[in-house]
Amino acid sequence: MSELSIVQGPASPPLRGETIGAALSDAARQWGDLEALVSVHQNIRWTYAELNDKAEAFAAGLLALGLKSGDRLGVWSPNNAEWTLTQFATAKVGIILVNINPAYRLAELEYTLNKVGVSALVAPERFKTSEYARMVEELAPEIATSTGPLKSSKLPHLKHVIQIGGNARAGWLSFDDIEGLAGAAERDVVAQIGAGLDCRDPINIQFTSGTTGFPKAATLSHHNILNNGFFVGEAVGLVPGDRLCIPVPLYHCFGMVMGNLGCLTHGATMVYPSDGFDALAVLEAVEKEKCTGLYGVPTMFIAELGHPEFERFDLSSLRTGSMAGSPCPVEVMKQVIDRMHMVDVTIAYGMTETSPVSFQTGKGDPLERRVSTIGRVQPHLECKIVDADGNCVPRGEPGELCTRGYSVMMGYWGDEEKTADAIDGEGWMHTGDLATIDAEGYGNIVGRLKDMVIRGGENVYPREIEEYLYRHSKVADVAVVGLPDQRFGEEICAWIILRPGEEAVEEEIKEFCRGQIAHYKVPRYIRFVAEFPLTVTGKVQKFQIREKMIEELNLSIEQTA
Numbered sequence: 001m002s003e004l005s006i007v008q009g010p011a012s013p014p015l016r017g018e019t020i021g022a023a024l025s026d027a028a029r030q031w032g033d034l035e036a037l038v039s040v041h042q043n044i045r046w047t048y049a050e051l052n053d054k055a056e057a058f059a060a061g062l063l064a065l066g067l068k069s070g071d072r073l074g075v076w077s078p079n080n081a082e083w084t085l086t087q088f089a090t091a092k093v094g095i096i097l098v099n100i101n102p103a104y105r106l107a108e109l110e111y112t113l114n115k116v117g118v119s120a121l122v123a124p125e126r127f128k129t130s131e132y133a134r135m136v137e138e139l140a141p142e143i144a145t146s147t148g149p150l151k152s153s154k155l156p157h158l159k160h161v162i163q164i165g166g167n168a169r170a171g172w173l174s175f176d177d178i179e180g181l182a183g184a185a186e187r188d189v190v191a192q193i194g195a196g197l198d199c200r201d202p203i204n205i206q207f208t209s210g211t212t213g214f215p216k217a218a219t220l221s222h223h224n225i226l227n228n229g230f231f232v233g234e235a236v237g238l239v240p241g242d243r244l245c246i247p248v249p250l251y252h253c254f255g256m257v258m259g260n261l262g263c264l265t266h267g268a269t270m271v272y273p274s275d276g277f278d279a280l281a282v283l284e285a286v287e288k289e290k291c292t293g294l295y296g297v298p299t300m301f302i303a304e305l306g307h308p309e310f311e312r313f314d315l316s317s318l319r320t321g322s323m324a325g326s327p328c329p330v331e332v333m334k335q336v337i338d339r340m341h342m343v344d345v346t347i348a349y350g351m352t353e354t355s356p357v358s359f360q361t362g363k364g365d366p367l368e369r370r371v372s373t374i375g376r377v378q379p380h381l382e383c384k385i386v387d388a389d390g391n392c393v394p395r396g397e398p399g400e401l402c403t404r405g406y407s408v409m410m411g412y413w414g415d416e417e418k419t420a421d422a423i424d425g426e427g428w429m430h431t432g433d434l435a436t437i438d439a440e441g442y443g444n445i446v447g448r449l450k451d452m453v454i455r456g457g458e459n460v461y462p463r464e465i466e467e468y469l470y471r472h473s474k475v476a477d478v479a480v481v482g483l484p485d486q487r488f489g490e491e492i493c494a495w496i497i498l499r500p501g502e503e504a505v506e507e508e509i510k511e512f513c514r515g516q517i518a519h520y521k522v523p524r525y526i527r528f529v530a531e532f533p534l535t536v537t538g539k540v541q542k543f544q545i546r547e548k549m550i551e552e553l554n555l556s557i558e559q560t561a
Contacts, residue, residue, distance in 0.1 A: 013379070055092055056089075057187065058089035065178075069197070073095050078249070081272075205217045217414070223406060292318060299489065359443045361373065373442040400430060454482075456520060465521050496527070525549065
């Protein structure tokens with residue numbers, strides 16, 4: 001064992017070399033009669049043979065619309081069967097799937113669609129307080145009078161809008177009608193295109209918040225995400241016939257890679273308990289569907305364990321799963337093992353740019369290791385801990401975690417400069433997370449180089465919120481920090497300096513944010529101040545803001561431990 005903090009995963013099993021579409025075809029041949037997908041809230045059940053057939057039909061319909069390999073198709077929706085069908089259909093013909101956070105609002109949607117040139121968008125009419133169709137029409141009012149491919153001044157790349165369910169709307173195509181746009185000849189074309197695709201082609205774009213104030217478009221290949229889904233499934237111990245409950249969002253790598261692709265590569269069933277997270281729906285789905293695995297961020301498991309009806313559910317079918325997305329409290333892990341029967345539950349760590357998982361615990365790890373570390377490096381990956389000068393530090397010392405191997409993204413779409421900032425000349429992805437690696441190779445996250453806030457499993461970069469608040473006519477300067485919170489891990493706090501002569505109240509600022517940025521980015525705490533604590537060079541000392549707010553609100557630092 002090296003004395004330096006650098007580790008390399010095992011070289012077996014070998015990396016997979018097929019595309020996602022080919023993997024689905026293989027699954028249909030191997031496990032055709034096994035259930036591939038159960039969407040409980042939609043009362044939908046598809047076998048692997050049915051999912052493959054539907055994916056090919058939908059892919060043919062997309063080709064009939066004029067889409068081609070390399071085009072970008074956005075999906076802006078909560079969890080449902082249509083999301084997954086779109087994921088696999090686009091993979092069949094090399095159309096790049098663009099994941100759009102269902103909590104996004106107008107400004108974020110417009111930026112996302114234009115940044116990567118989305119030519120078709122799939123979305124439901126509405127979900128909860130999100131009026132998806134209305135928001136799209138607000139940005140592109142030309143939809144209502146469109147009789148062919150859309151021509152929008154604000155969204156110049158967007159040509160087609162496809163609606164999941166809901167009432168018919170002028171200018172929108174029905175999701176259910178897409179399959180019928182093509183016949184047998186077009187299905188043959190799908191197979192021909194699929195045979196010509198390369199597993200290293202880009203197939204997925206996921207937006208990650210950036211310190212510059214604008215989300216970056218992490219571009220991932222078939223090879224990136226299919227292999228990561230496979231190796232996560234291996235660590236979890238998935239086998240054909242397993243049934244994995246997936247309450248985490250599909251637009252995250254957690255849902256679509258660790259969940260969907262993990263199941264695909266192991267002949268397991270993807271079970272969606274509800275369109276958005278609901279603890280009771282999860283408990284009901286696990287019992288009714290006899291799920292053997294369950295995924296979630298810590299706040300989800302906390303909500304399930306704390307549900308007043310928890311004791312009435314038979315969860316004895318559970319065996320495994322994964323807790324990831326934010327630091328996992330040791331006591332919660334122990335309760336998940338004891339009270340939810342998840343004896344093989346794992347902790348996983350990663351980031352979107354690494355497809356996502358690079359460290360994961362295994363069922364063979366001692367209990368204390370499984371509940372208090374992020375495990376060891378995944379197969380075919382290397383990880384190291386470096387100091388500010390890029391030198392590898394000794395075991396046990398903290399530094400920045402870097403990852404290299406098959407899982408590292410292709411880059412940020414249309415942004416060579418930011419790609420070069422993230423991935424160095426030797427192929428190391430610099431995560432921005434402070435971590436340690438111990439003598440036995442187990443990793444631990446000890447902090448963040450960047451001032452990222454993790455609220456309920458959502459990564460939030462203060463700079464993005466600051467950039468938006470700067471648009472307010474009364475705001476002269478703003479500093480955003482994360483504060484400890486028992487429920488969400490962290491909450492957003494904004495200190496604002498108003499322009500001379502201006503006055504404002506907290507609700508005015510919150511109202512300015514609502515409908516424009518995702519709800520979880522709207523500051524919970526707002527303070528109007530005359531100045532910020534600054535360094536000699538004029539840099540805002542955010543740690544002082546955080547300390548003062550913790551003292552003022554009587555918050556506990558341990559809440560984020």
